[in-house]
Amino acid sequence: MQHTVTIEDTGERYACAGEESLLAAMARLGRRGIPVGCRGGGCGVCKVEILSGEFGSRAMSRDHVDDADRAAGRLLACRVYPASDMSLKVVGKLQKSVCGAVRPVSSVTPPVTR
Amino acid sequence: MAMTGVLRPGHAQVRVLDLEESVRFYRDVLGLVETGRDAQGRVYFKCWDERDHHSYVIRESDRAGIDFLGFRVLDKANLDRLEAGLKAYGIATERIPAGEMLETGERVRFTLPSGHAIELYAEKTKVGNGIPLINPAPWSLQREHGIGPVRLDHALLYGPNVAEVQKIFTEVLGFYLVERVLTPDGNANAAIWLSCGQKVHDIAFAEYPEPGKLHHCSFLMESWEQVLRAGDIMSMNTVPVDIGPTRHGVTRGCTIYAWDPSGNRFETFFGGHLPYPDYETMTWTFDNFGQGLDYPQRKLHETFLTVVS
Numbered sequence: 001m002q003h004t005v006t007i008e009d010t011g012e013r014y015a016c017a018g019e020e021s022l023l024a025a026m027a028r029l030g031r032r033g034i035p036v037g038c039r040g041g042g043c044g045v046c047k048v049e050i051l052s053g054e055f056g057s058r059a060m061s062r063d064h065v066d067d068a069d070r071a072a073g074r075l076l077a078c079r080v081y082p083a084s085d086m087s088l089k090v091v092g093k094l095q096k097s098v099c100g101a102v103r104p105v106s107s108v109t110p111p112v113t114r
Numbered sequence: 115m116a117m118t119g120v121l122r123p124g125h126a127q128v129r130v131l132d133l134e135e136s137v138r139f140y141r142d143v144l145g146l147v148e149t150g151r152d153a154q155g156r157v158y159f160k161c162w163d164e165r166d167h168h169s170y171v172i173r174e175s176d177r178a179g180i181d182f183l184g185f186r187v188l189d190k191a192n193l194d195r196l197e198a199g200l201k202a203y204g205i206a207t208e209r210i211p212a213g214e215m216l217e218t219g220e221r222v223r224f225t226l227p228s229g230h231a232i233e234l235y236a237e238k239t240k241v242g243n244g245i246p247l248i249n250p251a252p253w254s255l256q257r258e259h260g261i262g263p264v265r266l267d268h269a270l271l272y273g274p275n276v277a278e279v280q281k282i283f284t285e286v287l288g289f290y291l292v293e294r295v296l297t298p299d300g301n302a303n304a305a306i307w308l309s310c311g312q313k314v315h316d317i318a319f320a321e322y323p324e325p326g327k328l329h330h331c332s333f334l335m336e337s338w339e340q341v342l343r344a345g346d347i348m349s350m351n352t353v354p355v356d357i358g359p360t361r362h363g364v365t366r367g368c369t370i371y372a373w374d375p376s377g378n379r380f381e382t383f384f385g386g387h388l389p390y391p392d393y394e395t396m397t398w399t400f401d402n403f404g405q406g407l408d409y410p411q412r413k414l415h416e417t418f419l420t421v422v423s
């Protein structure tokens with residue numbers, strides 16, 4: 001089943017099937033710089049903060065996700081599988097590449113034409 | 115005999131997040147031979163053509179990465195000599211009793227200034243490669259399972275104080291520097307490739323702020339065609355591939371980098387030039403690091419520098 005994932009930082013939305021990780025589907029946005037690393041929960045480059053939604057997750061390295069992270073919903077996107085529509089914020093290395101490329105929707109001003 | 119001290123990297127112990135998923139990966143996709151399990155729950159593997167009981171050990175943990183890398187030395191006299199050398203150099207060593215690791219003799223363990231635990235050992239049971247020593251066939255059916263590398267070849271480790279690490283390997287352990295990549299200012303080494311025999315490298319290090327990190331363990335293939343076949347098998351099994359198939363400028367080896375199910379990178383590697391200890395070191399400037407990593411594409415893949423476990 002397809003769910004809609006919203007990246008709150010940029011307002012972008014993407015579809016993610018329940019058996020697909022949040023990272024794999026995000027990578028299909030085709031945006032340069034989305035840090036697709038190990039895809040196994042070991043390297044920590046794909047960290048997100050989950051703001052809402054139901055999900056399942058698989059094992060991820062405590063080097064990158066400690067108890068405080070877990071409690072705050074800061075998880076590795078390559079190990080999280082949506083069970084409903086979700087919204088998330090990108091953090092760490094992911095934030096730089098996702099937010100560096102596109103400004104937040106709220107700050108986009110209409111182009112000036114002359 | 116020319117090689118009388120450290121002979122080769124003989125075992126790596128790597129942490130995985132899900133043991134049975136990882137066993138299936140290493141046994142059935144990479145095609146290692148499972149040789150045992152111990153009371154601690156560790157699972158032991160060897161490559162089909164290796165003769166010693168194991169070269170790659172996995173253990174379930176809540177974090178990925180490498181526990182230690184062990185080097186086989188010629189004999190016990192050399193083990194004692196090398197340990198004395200480390201102590202004289204000012205490095206604390208610890209003896210781990212025989213049998214702590216299956217079929218393995220006493221190990222000398224020490225920690226590098228890069229944060230990595232390194233071991234030396236002189237004894238491990240020779241279980242053979244399934245081929246008789248009298249009139250041996252060139253390969254056995256064990257080769258035909260999964261990717262099927264012939265041996266654990268080397269590892270690349272990331273951590274701080276690479277200059278200090280280089281001194282320990284060259285001044286105490288008898289390695290020599292085969293190749294290096296300079297830092298952007300040209301005043302130090304960003305990465306080093308060290309050999310203890312005539313392989314293009316037995317271990318490599320790159321400067322990195324976090325200590326004790328694993329970049330990859332590398333497995334030797336017999337041909338470029340076998341590297342391509344490894345890529346086919348990775349894709350058939352949706353193994354996440356990092357870089358390749360391509361050829362490194364550094365070492366001239368052919369490569370694929372990919373990740374195990376816990377995010378530990380591994381390499382299927384073939385070739386490389388054959389250095390001698392008297393050869394001068396080859397140097398790459400930082401602006402040519404891209405060619406060093408991926409010679410045809412001349413590309414310094416970002417993941418090479420930033421993704422470790």
Ligand code: FES
Nearest residue numbers: 037038039044078
């Ligand atoms: S990509 Fe490595 S932890 Fe997600």
